[in-house]
Amino acid sequence: MSAITLDGLIKRYGATVAVDGLSLEVEKGEFLTLLGPSGCGKTTILQLIAGFLVPDAGQVFINGEPMAGVPPERRNIGIVFQSYALFPHMTVFENVAFGLTMRKAGREVTRHAVAEALELVRLSGLEQRFPKQLSGGQQQRVAIARAVAIRPRVLLFDEPLSNLDAKLRRQMRTELREIQRRVGITTVFVTHDQEEALTLSDRVAVMSQGRLQQVATPQEVYRRPATRFVADFLGETNALVGVVRDVDDDHLTMVVGDALLRAPAAPGLRPGARVALLVRPEHVAVRVTPTRGLNSLSGHLSQAVFQGARTAYVVRAGDAELISTADSRAGAGLGSDGVFAEWDAADSIVFALDE
Ligand SMILES: Nc1ncnc2c1ncn2[C@@H]1O[C@H](COP(=O)(O)OP(=O)(O)OP(=O)(O)O)[C@@H](O)[C@H]1O
Ligand SMILES: [Mg+2]
Known part of the structure; x- marks a missing residue:
């Protein structure tokens, strides 16, 4: 059974069709990237998976369960956005503990989960710092730790590296991939950066105007593009x-x-x-x-x-x-x-x- 199934999703904003009949399966533990130009519907798809948006047609399934009517907080999904959205008045510990506190997890369980998540992103020892006392890369790692700490069924990333400078972005890319491999959580990652998509993913779903152009391994989309759009979008030709x-x-x-x-x-x-x-x-x-x-x-x-x-x-x-x-x-x-x-x-x- 797939971890995520998107079945014929349609989402409109007024006259704009943001997602246009999209079907996709994400396997358990897979790292799948949605790649496409600005405005092609990537964020909209993540929001449909997370439950912040309701599709006009079609369905989202997580581990085979239909998500219609299930609110975001009951979907058990970890999300990392482009802006790290850390709470500035909370320490690193409190930020990472946030999801657990909301779920009323006990003190010991929380302490253990936070320690584990911070170790995963190599930030142990910085528990008492505030976000403004961290570098951009460290803040992004806190955001990842916060998403992972609740042990979600699915991780969603919306252009999480785009605020970082080129060198740090490359470094975080490798790190993110290692973190995902270690925790093995099914991940949907959104980017419009083709190099990022090729480096990180098990499979890449190339999108244009709310539709899928091709879903395949990085090697395949690069070497055997299914459409002219895919060929042009993935690297120079x-x-x-x-x-x-x-x-x-x-x-x-x-x-x-x-x-x-x-x-x-x-x-x-x-x-x-x-x-x-x-x-x-x-x-x-x-x-x-x-x-x-x-x-x-x-x-x-x-x-x-x-x-x-x-x-x-x-x-x-x-x-x-x-x-x-x-x-x-x-x-x-x-x-x-x-x-x-x-x-x-x-x-x-x-x-x-x-x-
Ligand atoms: N709240 C909204 N109201 C109206 N139109 C919207 C809204 N949100 C998104 N859209 C439109 O839907 C389409 C898809 O938007 P979406 O944000 O999903 O694109 P994206 O692929 O994430 O783009 P980007 O790479 O710029 O983040 C775009 O045409 C956008 O203008
Ligand atoms: Mg977006």
Whole structure:
């Protein structure tokens, strides 16, 4: 049985359809991320799970139990928001104990649960501090400890790391993942940061306009995006527009400018179809001589942007422009004219263009 089942959820605000017929299962102990642009309905889904909002249609089940009519405080869910929402006048201990105090847990039980939760987030010893005496990262850890202390059936996170600076955010990411693995609580995590989603999750649910685009492992959504939207949203892609020339069992060839490119076949594509071929910058190499058996576009190097460990090379090939990211040490010696942007056909994905 799934820990959370969302079955045909619809939620409207006036004329806005925030969640548009969404069905999703989250397995026990799983870390699932809802990933999508601002306004696509992520927070609304968390609020439907938590019971702060009532769906217009569809149902939420937790451990198989229908949640219709069950108020938030009876759903046994731990929530961490973007703003840590700690109580400023309460100590760390009192903040973490809050949920237990509300449930009228005994003193010993509370003390034990708080100690355990603080140990989990590595804040033991700071019980008597007030939130303003803590760093942003520490405050966020208190918020996590508070959510975990009640031993919830489900943890919900709404962009909990977005207020932290880049370095701390990366550090907290790893820490959050470890904490979740140790407690093993089913987690739904919301973010619009694709890197965060890929690093943290067992599965990623990519959303657009209240609907699911794809639900799959990080590797799958990145390497095998189901839609053009998913491909564009998850990392950088090069897009080359062309026309399909031949299709065989598992490959197709397409014409882009005066080049012939190969790609894995996609269902429903016939010769003559207008298509976009997508390839990730890290799969494109820039070379001075072409390589047999690879897709190859001849052009010239129009830019080389040093990014630290990697360098982004921009190759202009006729009307097309391709970005290649390579190890900064690998690109030395490339001149500005007469280069080839190359990649393996297997690293290409082709989508039909409408119209
Ligand atoms: N209380 C409300 N009244 C009216 N419209 C709302 C309300 N809350 C959300 N919306 C609308 O519903 C849609 C989904 O909002 P939601 O907050 O779920 O998006 P989100 O994916 O969490 O976005 P963000 O990444 O910016 O937090 C948006 O179009 C938003 O404007
Ligand atoms: Mg939101």
